Amino acid sequence: MPATSLTLSSLRSPDHKQLARLFSGLVVAAPRALRCQLGIQRHSLGNQAPSRPLHSRPRPSTTAMATQQAATNGAADPVAALRKVMAQPDKAVQAYIVPSEDPHMSEYPPKCHERRHFISNFTGSAGVAVITSDRAALWTDGRYFLQAEQQLEKGWELMKAGTPNCPEIDEWLVSVLPEGSRIGIDPFLHTVAATRNLQQKLTESKRQLVPLLGGNLVDAVWSSQPSAPTAAMRVHPQEYAGQTVQDKLKDLLKQMDEAKAEAMLVTAIDEVAWVLNMRGADVDYNPVFVSYLLLTPAETTLYVDPQKVTPEVAAHLKDCSVTVKPYEDLLKDVQSLAAAKKRLWIDPAKVNYAIYQAAKEAAAIGSRRSGGRKRKSTEAAEPPALPAMTSPEEMDALKQLFVEKTSPVTLSKAIKNEAELQGMREAHLRDGVALAKLFHGLEKQLSGTGKSLTEVEVDDQLRAARAAQPGFIDYSFPTIAGAGPNGAIIHYRAQTGTCRSVDGNTLLLLDSGAQFDCGTTDVTRTVHFGEPKPHQQLTFTRVLQGHIALDQAVFPEGTSGLALDTLARRPLWSLGLNYRHGTGHGVGAALNVHEGPHSISARATSTTPMAVGMVVSNEPGYYEDGAFGIRIENLLITKEADTPFRYAGQTYMCFEPLTFCPIQRKMLALKVLSAAELDWLNSYHQAVWDKISPRLQDDPETLEWLRANTQPISAPAAEPATVAA
Numbered sequence: 001m002p003a004t005s006l007t008l009s010s011l012r013s014p015d016h017k018q019l020a021r022l023f024s025g026l027v028v029a030a031p032r033a034l035r036c037q038l039g040i041q042r043h044s045l046g047n048q049a050p051s052r053p054l055h056s057r058p059r060p061s062t063t064a065m066a067t068q069q070a071a072t073n074g075a076a077d078p079v080a081a082l083r084k085v086m087a088q089p090d091k092a093v094q095a096y097i098v099p100s101e102d103p104h105m106s107e108y109p110p111k112c113h114e115r116r117h118f119i120s121n122f123t124g125s126a127g128v129a130v131i132t133s134d135r136a137a138l139w140t141d142g143r144y145f146l147q148a149e150q151q152l153e154k155g156w157e158l159m160k161a162g163t164p165n166c167p168e169i170d171e172w173l174v175s176v177l178p179e180g181s182r183i184g185i186d187p188f189l190h191t192v193a194a195t196r197n198l199q200q201k202l203t204e205s206k207r208q209l210v211p212l213l214g215g216n217l218v219d220a221v222w223s224s225q226p227s228a229p230t231a232a233m234r235v236h237p238q239e240y241a242g243q244t245v246q247d248k249l250k251d252l253l254k255q256m257d258e259a260k261a262e263a264m265l266v267t268a269i270d271e272v273a274w275v276l277n278m279r280g281a282d283v284d285y286n287p288v289f290v291s292y293l294l295l296t297p298a299e300t301t302l303y304v305d306p307q308k309v310t311p312e313v314a315a316h317l318k319d320c321s322v323t324v325k326p327y328e329d330l331l332k333d334v335q336s337l338a339a340a341k342k343r344l345w346i347d348p349a350k351v352n353y354a355i356y357q358a359a360k361e362a363a364a365i366g367s368r369r370s371g372g373r374k375r376k377s378t379e380a381a382e383p384p385a386l387p388a389m390t391s392p393e394e395m396d397a398l399k400q401l402f403v404e405k406t407s408p409v410t411l412s413k414a415i416k417n418e419a420e421l422q423g424m425r426e427a428h429l430r431d432g433v434a435l436a437k438l439f440h441g442l443e444k445q446l447s448g449t450g451k452s453l454t455e456v457e458v459d460d461q462l463r464a465a466r467a468a469q470p471g472f473i474d475y476s477f478p479t480i481a482g483a484g485p486n487g488a489i490i491h492y493r494a495q496t497g498t499c500r501s502v503d504g505n506t507l508l509l510l511d512s513g514a515q516f517d518c519g520t521t522d523v524t525r526t527v528h529f530g531e532p533k534p535h536q537q538l539t540f541t542r543v544l545q546g547h548i549a550l551d552q553a554v555f556p557e558g559t560s561g562l563a564l565d566t567l568a569r570r571p572l573w574s575l576g577l578n579y580r581h582g583t584g585h586g587v588g589a590a591l592n593v594h595e596g597p598h599s600i601s602a603r604a605t606s607t608t609p610m611a612v613g614m615v616v617s618n619e620p621g622y623y624e625d626g627a628f629g630i631r632i633e634n635l636l637i638t639k640e641a642d643t644p645f646r647y648a649g650q651t652y653m654c655f656e657p658l659t660f661c662p663i664q665r666k667m668l669a670l671k672v673l674s675a676a677e678l679d680w681l682n683s684y685h686q687a688v689w690d691k692i693s694p695r696l697q698d699d700p701e702t703l704e705w706l707r708a709n710t711q712p713i714s715a716p717a718a719e720p721a722t723v724a725a
Contacts (some may be wrong), residue, residue, distance in 0.1 A: 078118065078218075079155070083131065087133070089382065090214065090382065090383070091383065093182045093183060093184030093212070094182055094183070095132045095177060096130070096184045096217055097184070097190075098120075098128070098129040099189050100125065100126060103189065103352050104267050104268055104290070104352075105191055105268065106283070107125060107592070108284075108285070110283050111229075111284075112228050115219070120138050120151075120156060121151050122148050124143070125491070126143070127139060132177065135157065136155055136157065137158075138156055138159060139166075139169060141161045142162060142163075142490075142580025142581060143491050144490070146489045147489050147490075147492065159172070169198075170198060173202070174202075179207065181207050181208070182208045182210045182382070183209050183210065184211075185209065185210070186212060187211035188353075189216070191350060191353065192351055192404075195209070195211075195353040209386050210384070210385045210386070211354070211383070213354070228290070231308065232281070232310050233279070233308050234278065234279050234310070234313065235312055235313060236278055236590065239419060240419060240518050240519070242418060242419025244277070244320075245277050245316075245320040245322070249295065249320070251412070252295055252408060261343050261344065262297070264295040265294055265295075265351060265355070266292065266295070266409055267347070267351050268350050268410075270413070271407060271410065271413060273288050274413045274588075274591060276293070279590065280308065285478065285515065287590065287591060288591070289304060290305070290327070291327065292327070294333060296337075299323055300321065301323045302324050303325050304327055306324065330355075331355065331358055335358055338401060341401070343402070343403060344401065344402055344403070345403040347406055347410075365398060411611075413595065414596065414611075415611050415613040416613045417613070420589035421615075421637060422518075424519035424589055424615060426516075426519060427471075427590075428519070428521055428635065429691055430470065430514075431523065431661075432661055432688070432691065434468070434514075435661045436662075436696065437465045437699065440701065440706075441461060443529060446502065447529045449504070450503075452503035453501065453503075454500070455482070455483050455486065455494035455499040456481075456496050456499050458502055458508070459479045459481050462510070466514050469514075472514060473515040473517060476514055476522060477522070478493050479510070479511070480510070483501065483502045483506045484507060485627055485628065486629075487509035487623070487630070488625050488629040490580070490621075505530050506530075507527075507528050508526065508529075509524065509628075510526070511524040511633065512524075515590065517590065519589055520587055520589065520590055522587055522635055523634065523659050523661060524619055524633035525663070526540060526667065527667070528666060531666075534669070536667070537667055538672065539622045540667040541667075541669040541670075541673060542572050542577065543631070543632055546570065547619075547620055548680050549568060550564060550567045550584070550655075551618055551634070551680070552680065553655065554654045555610070555652065556647070556651070557609065557611075557650050557651045558609045559609060560598075560607045560609050561582075561583075561598055562604065562607055564584075565582070565584075568600070569620065579620060582601030583602075583617075583618065583619060584616045584619060584636075585600075585616065587617060598614050612638055612651075613638065613639075614637075615635055616635070616638065616655075618636050619631055619632065619633035635657075636658060637657075638653055638655060660691050662710055665709065670716045675715060682712045682713060685709075686710065689706060
């Protein structure tokens with residue numbers, strides 16, 4: 001797709017050249033550190049904990065993928081082709097940063113925005129690629145180290161973010177580029193906060209950050225770039241939404257008034273879907289639609305491709321007094337508000353820099369100079385860099401133009417109402433039935449039979465089991481079915497032709513989830529269909545102990561996920577073991593499987609307090625490269641705890657389990673479990689039986705399997721004391 005075409009990849013207004021002219025005189029210099037973590041890990045725990053890579057639905061073989069990649073490149077080497085574009089006089093950049101995100105900062109972008117995947121061949125959901133004239137480097141986090149090592153082509157350098165010797169992106173750029181070098185970005189793919197940070201850091205080292213408005217440079221070499229998605233939207237039923245659109249808008253307008261804002265821009269597509277009680281299908285596994293929402297006291301406007309609006313959706317929006325405009329109209333409407341000096345609420349961690357800068361220019365804030373002078377329209381000059389600093393006068397003007405605060409939708413969406421929680425409970429009961437049928441079927445096929453299934457065949461059987469449940473829409477992320485050493489690849493995805501087999505000698509890590517009409521699920525079980533090794537049992541049991549400790553936590557209001565994370569790691573730490581991902585991430589209600597702002601993680605950024613109504617995953621793990629992986633995951637609802645005391649009048653909280661699926665008994669090292677931990681396991685299995693068995697009355701074989709796998713487990717007999725002779 002030509003870079004100048006009107007696509008959702010750009011939100012460039014009908015006239016891309018007009019926007020380029022808008023910025024043409026702007027001088028820009030560098031932001032402050034797109035830290036290894038900052039650019040890579042943008043969304044709560046989806047940033048650290050087992051989040052999932054987004055892939056296309058078919059599973060091509062490795063050979064097919066390579067053939068497809070070559071055909072898509074439009075050149076034998078896309079990196080070499082990109083370097084030629086970077087060197088063009090109207091670009092003139094010595095480095096180019098390619099993030100994972102789209103203009104909405106989506107963790108999972110539509111396929112037409114998977115630029116980092118295209119340029120690097122790395123398919124993980126988190127990563128930043130940086131290309132210079134002679135170097136190519138990819139930053140990613142611990143979930144993806146093994147995967148990146150396997151997928152990166154020769155010539156790429158893997159930067160393991162979070163490890164002691166990993167430089168931050170700005171540090172690496174300073175080390176490989178001389179002073180005066182220009183680092184290019186697509187300002188539609190970087191947030192206001194990240195751009196400012198990187199700008200400051202590069203300026204301090206006498207390098208320049210250059211927003212390139214003539215189109216994304218990767219698009220220029222991606223000849224077979226997919227088209228923008230056009231899937232129809234749908235109305236999310238009120239029985240599952242629990243709150244009307246009118247009430248949500250009323251609450252947002254109230255918060256706008258309190259913040260002295262005259263308009264609010266909602267850019268995250270899951271937030272738009274939540275506010276409007278609608279869902280879509282623009283992104284695989286995520287029921288969202290590419291759009292923006294702009295609120296003023298006089299009007300609420302949805303910017304979306306009109307062909308996605310069905311008659312039902314049009315009627316719903318009309319009833320809610322929401323106006324629909326073409327997606328590409330957003331920018332000029334923001335500019336009109338800014339020119340009228342209307343104060344706009346933006347979330348600097350979510351709004352892309354191009355929108356911010358366009359509003360700033362429309363309000364005539366900031367200089368319009370390049371290299372200290374205004375450029376003549378006839379000059380073929382290189383694009384300007386960002387200014388080195390902002391004057392006090394400009395700072396004051398910006399404070400008058402923008403209210404820079406976290407989107408109020410973020411927290412409102414995370415704290416589920418009772419209807420949303422009931423929908424999530426129902427979704428997990430349906431999922432529990434599907435999982436019981438799957439694991440019973442796998443045991444029947446693999447235990448003691450000498451037969452095997454491929455990882456892909458396991459996934460196919462899982463999809464069939466879920467699809468048989470009422471209200472099933474799709475998976476909530478691509479299944480991670482890792483047999484043996486593949487289980488140690490935290491975000492592994494099986495591919496036809498290269499996947500491993502599962503048999504009676506194999507440990508299988510199965511991490512999967514579903515989108516139902518009423519809610520979203522995410523569950524991991526690690527199972528063996530033969531005899532697990534003692535070391536596997538020991539590490540599995542330590543992971544389970546951490547899982548139990550977090551599940552049983554009681555904590556005061558104001559407690560963050562950072563404080564809770566240690567509970568899940570302590571049993572592994574006692575053996576000198578650990579895992580390279582977060583412990584828990586927020587989950588949407590019939591929305592994205594990863595949502596913020598809360599998470600349970602060892603990272604210093606995991607500071608959002610847990611609140612009643614939040615849904616979070618509990619998924620500690622352990623991985624041995626080249627051998628096996630273990631993870632146990634349930635989803636939890638945060639609820640108020642019934643404590644005998646309330647110190648200082650505080651509310652105390654605890655967790656309610658959402659996931660109901662047996663934990664495999666043969667994987668346990670029973671002597672390691674305490675009596676209290678064994679009691680927890682027996683109580684959990686009783687709950688699994690009570691909730692799932694009534695839904696299996698028409699399937700006696702699976703019902704009997706469930707009965708056998710939820711029976712109480714007795715403590716092992718004490719070993720007799722040894723008496724010295």
